[in-house]
Amino acid sequence: xxxxxxxxxxxxxxxxxxxxxxxxxxxxxxxxxxxxxxxxxxxxxxxxxxxxxxxxxxxxxxxxxxxxxxxxxxxxxxxxxxxxxxxxxxxxxxxxxxxxxxxxxxxxxxxxxxxxxxxxxxxxxxxxxxxxxxxxxxxxxxxxxxxxxxxxxxxxxxxxxxxxxxxxxxxxxxxxxxxxxxxxxxxxxxxxxxxxxxxxxxxxxxxxxxxxxxxxxxxxxxxxxxxxxxxxxxxxxxxxxxxxxxxxxxxxxxxxxxxxxxxxxxxxxxxxxxxxxxxxxxxxxxxxxxxxxxxxxxxxxxxxxxxxxxxxxxxxxxxxxxxxxxxxxxxxxxxxxxxxxxxxxxxxxxxxxxxxxxxxxxxxxxxxxxxxx
Numbered sequence: 001x002x003x004x005x006x007x008x009x010x011x012x013x014x015x016x017x018x019x020x021x022x023x024x025x026x027x028x029x030x031x032x033x034x035x036x037x038x039x040x041x042x043x044x045x046x047x048x049x050x051x052x053x054x055x056x057x058x059x060x061x062x063x064x065x066x067x068x069x070x071x072x073x074x075x076x077x078x079x080x081x082x083x084x085x086x087x088x089x090x091x092x093x094x095x096x097x098x099x100x101x102x103x104x105x106x107x108x109x110x111x112x113x114x115x116x117x118x119x120x121x122x123x124x125x126x127x128x129x130x131x132x133x134x135x136x137x138x139x140x141x142x143x144x145x146x147x148x149x150x151x152x153x154x155x156x157x158x159x160x161x162x163x164x165x166x167x168x169x170x171x172x173x174x175x176x177x178x179x180x181x182x183x184x185x186x187x188x189x190x191x192x193x194x195x196x197x198x199x200x201x202x203x204x205x206x207x208x209x210x211x212x213x214x215x216x217x218x219x220x221x222x223x224x225x226x227x228x229x230x231x232x233x234x235x236x237x238x239x240x241x242x243x244x245x246x247x248x249x250x251x252x253x254x255x256x257x258x259x260x261x262x263x264x265x266x267x268x269x270x271x272x273x274x275x276x277x278x279x280x281x282x283x284x285x286x287x288x289x290x291x292x293x294x295x296x297x298x299x300x301x302x303x304x305x306x307x308x309x310x311x312x313x314x315x316x317x318x319x320x321x322x323x324x325x326x327x328x329x330x331x332x333x334x335x336x337x338x339x340x341x342x343x344x345x346x347x348x349x350x351x352x353x354x355x356x357x358x359x360x361x362x363x364x365x366x367x368x369x370x371x372x373x
Contacts, residue, residue: 003034004034007040021241025067031061031096036253038062040059040180041353042356044351047359054094065231083328108343111285124243124244125238125239125240125242126241128240131206134205139174141196141222169198170201174195174197178195183256185223185313243285250278266331271322281302288309290310302322
């Protein structure tokens, strides 16, 4: 039986919540992790039509890219917009998980998917993120070696590049003198004891250090485990926000805009710049990411692609002679939602998973329709 907790654990590994933007609200936002799940639906945003589909199809979990309750609310009633959306889901026991900016930028996430669809190679983060890690050293008796190691690995420690469960162990001798109030696991209180121990070392991401320490304490047999934490110097990482890559062969801005429209099934595409401008280096960030324009300029991009952008950011791009392609917020992120449904279905073959069939772009173009869809 698959539970909500099982799906959340997979999503947390794929798009770690600690990599989300500081202002974001990600993870399991509503629901009971112990509930079983047989039907999961992904979507871009929780809307009335999405709620209706979730209830009709009896889903147990909705994975919505955009968070619910993005800002703090004081009321959830049928008279508030949030209440009208969420109360029906809560009554039906439907859980909601949001990966948002963690999913935007994780390996295989939305931005990587855009790069693949648009034919970019040699892709790198547009805004690289420093890796901040610690070395955790804990002293354990031999009997605690596996329980403590397993607990630390499960908490996210011991990852070096593409290798997991990495540690280093050195045998030695530990000593202690237990006072009257202690209950030592080994030896006796009231006298100095010497015991054979292992020095167990693991690397821990800074953001996961509290969880790793809690897991270590829970698994350790000592009342007061001895441990040290050494902050490591920050280093450049391979992960980060946005992406920049290279086209296999140059295209004009006009050609690339048409290519984008076809690949993303966009109803229309807005463009800034000379349609004849040759484009080789392309920077992108899904959604509403005009704040990455200056990063694209600094990186020497010929073109910046995002879903939507403020007017004055467009003027900045024009002044810097950087082309801009805006296929729409929905068009840049909906494909990722569909990809995530396929990924979840492959991971949980006993669960029915699909991307919402009723979700649509709220914007429509006179180029593609005379009336709203």
